Amino acid sequence: MTSAQKHDIPDGLNEEYYQISADILGSFNKYRPPLNIFSFKEDVSRIIPYYKVGGRLTNEQIEELLTMTKDGMIFVSREDHSVYVKHISYQLDLVLVDGNLKEKEIADIFTQALTRRLAEFFEQPVKAVFEKLWVDLMVLSEYLYTDIRRSRALVRRLHTEHSLENHSVNTGFLGLALWGKIKEKGFTDGVKRKTFDHVLAGLFLHDLGMAKVPVFIRSKEKPLTGDERSKINAHTKVGYEMLNKLGLRFAEIEQCVTQHHERANGSGYPLKSIKQDFAGSLCAVADSFCAMITKRPYAEPVGLVPASMALAQDAKYDREITKALQMLLMMDLKMKP
Ligand SMILES: [Fe+2]
Ligand SMILES: [Fe+2]
Numbered sequence: 001m002t003s004a005q006k007h008d009i010p011d012g013l014n015e016e017y018y019q020i021s022a023d024i025l026g027s028f029n030k031y032r033p034p035l036n037i038f039s040f041k042e043d044v045s046r047i048i049p050y051y052k053v054g055g056r057l058t059n060e061q062i063e064e065l066l067t068m069t070k071d072g073m074i075f076v077s078r079e080d081h082s083v084y085v086k087h088i089s090y091q092l093d094l095v096l097v098d099g100n101l102k103e104k105e106i107a108d109i110f111t112q113a114l115t116r117r118l119a120e121f122f123e124q125p126v127k128a129v130f131e132k133l134w135v136d137l138m139v140l141s142e143y144l145y146t147d148i149r150r151s152r153a154l155v156r157r158l159h160t161e162h163s164l165e166n167h168s169v170n171t172g173f174l175g176l177a178l179w180g181k182i183k184e185k186g187f188t189d190g191v192k193r194k195t196f197d198h199v200l201a202g203l204f205l206h207d208l209g210m211a212k213v214p215v216f217i218r219s220k221e222k223p224l225t226g227d228e229r230s231k232i233n234a235h236t237k238v239g240y241e242m243l244n245k246l247g248l249r250f251a252e253i254e255q256c257v258t259q260h261h262e263r264a265n266g267s268g269y270p271l272k273s274i275k276q277d278f279a280g281s282l283c284a285v286a287d288s289f290c291a292m293i294t295k296r297p298y299a300e301p302v303g304l305v306p307a308s309m310a311l312a313q314d315a316k317y318d319r320e321i322t323k324a325l326q327m328l329l330m331m332d333l334k335m336k337p
Contacts, residue, residue, distance in 0.1 A: 010045060014100070017047060017075035018084065023097045025069045027087070031056050034087055035080040037065070040073045047075060081105065089113035092139045107153040110140055111169065118165040118204065122211040130246050137204060141197050148180035148187045152333060160301070162294040164210055164218065170294070172204035175286035181328040182282075182321065195252060199279045202256025205248075206283050209239030209257070221297040233269055236261055255279040260287045263316040281318040285311060285325060305329055305337040 013019075017038060028034060037051040050065070051057060057065065068074050076084060085105065088094045089112040095101060101109070117133040144151050154173035159166035179199065183190050210218060213235060217228045224232065239257040243249065259280025262268035268284075276284065292299075292307040302310070308329050312322040329335045 013040075013047065013075070015078070017077055018100045019072060019075050020069060020100070021098055022066065022069050024088075024094060025066065025074065027091050027094060030062055033057070035076050035083045038075045038077065039068055040075065042073075050074070081108075085109050085112055089116070092136045096139060096142060103150060103153045104156075106143070106150075107157050110143075110154065111157045111159075111173075114140065114172070114204070115159070115165050115169050118168050119163075122164050122168075122208070125208065125211045125242060127246055134201070137201050138197065141193075141200050144176060144180075144200070145188065145193055145196050148176070148183075151177035151180050152328075155328075155333060158290070158293065158304075160294055162296050164207060167290055167294065168204050168207055170290040171206060171283070171286045172200065174290055175203035175282055176200060178286060178321065178325055178328060179282060181324045181332065198250040198252035199256070199282070201248070201250075202253040202279055203283055203286060205239075205243075205253060206256045206260045206287060207235060207239065208242050209235035209237070212238050212242075219297055233261075236270055251277075252279040256283040260284045264318055265316050267316060276318075281321055285317050285321045288317070289325065303337070305335050309337070 032055075033051060034053065036049065036053055038047045039050040040046075041048050051061075065074060085108050088098070088101075088109050092109070092113045095106050095109055113136050114133075117136050121129050121133045123129075151173065155177045158170045158173060179191075180187060210232075213231050217224065217231055220228065236258050240254060243253060243257060255277040256279050258270075259273075259276045260283040262271060262273050262276050262280060262284065264274065264276070264281070266272050266274045289307050289311060292302045292310070293304055295301045305326075308322070308326045311317050312319075312326050314322070330337075
């Protein structure tokens, strides 16, 4: 029995309010919480305002608020969703302890947190910045390993604008949902947690070498010169060297970084190899798909289902993986062409 069930809280309240836990309360600024707070008044069975943003709580109120929160009597409004999402995105592990967030709200929080962390890391690709990103990636891993089907809500939140961080988030989300589809039955029996951590990180980090390519080349709309092209094509090798510097010597991460531009028919780069490891092939499909669905400097975006159909007909990609992608989008996510 949770503390909240001690009280007769009406059904439907959860549609309008989030009940908050002591962990969440503790993450707010003690005197000046970042959003309005409400309490449940049992005798009249109604939610009433407790604190308004801009005010200041007294020491007595802080104590009272903690007791009431532990009793399951304290709420914030879902109207403040954007403030709440932003707040939690800075302390991502809170999503694991907050039982009141809905799956789609958690998906919003992961999208915001990981996009920001990746942007920070690409801006400054050094170990100290990477460590914060890693912590958040492992929160995602914890969340999804419990139930890989949760990744489907993430696929509904893919970025539509292209940037290196947006593309990396999209590739991570899509690649994980796709993996969940491929191994639909008994995911955790077949996939060890460590392997999951490393493929997950590899998907998000596959283009880390691009952080070393000047932005004007990455976003150039005119055709690239030979020199610019070779700088871009070197990103898999540069990425591999960066992994070494970051101490990330894990097979699946390396496979994502070095193999995502290799193709099943040998037309890829840098090695033109025909045989890829599973993580490399998965990342290749996720990466190409995510490149197609956003507007890039050189091409217009393609719809999600048409993009998956194009890949399924392309002999350059692993057929089992592209088929699974089509099934995921059309059957499970019920997306229309
Ligand atoms: Fe790439
Ligand atoms: Fe990519």
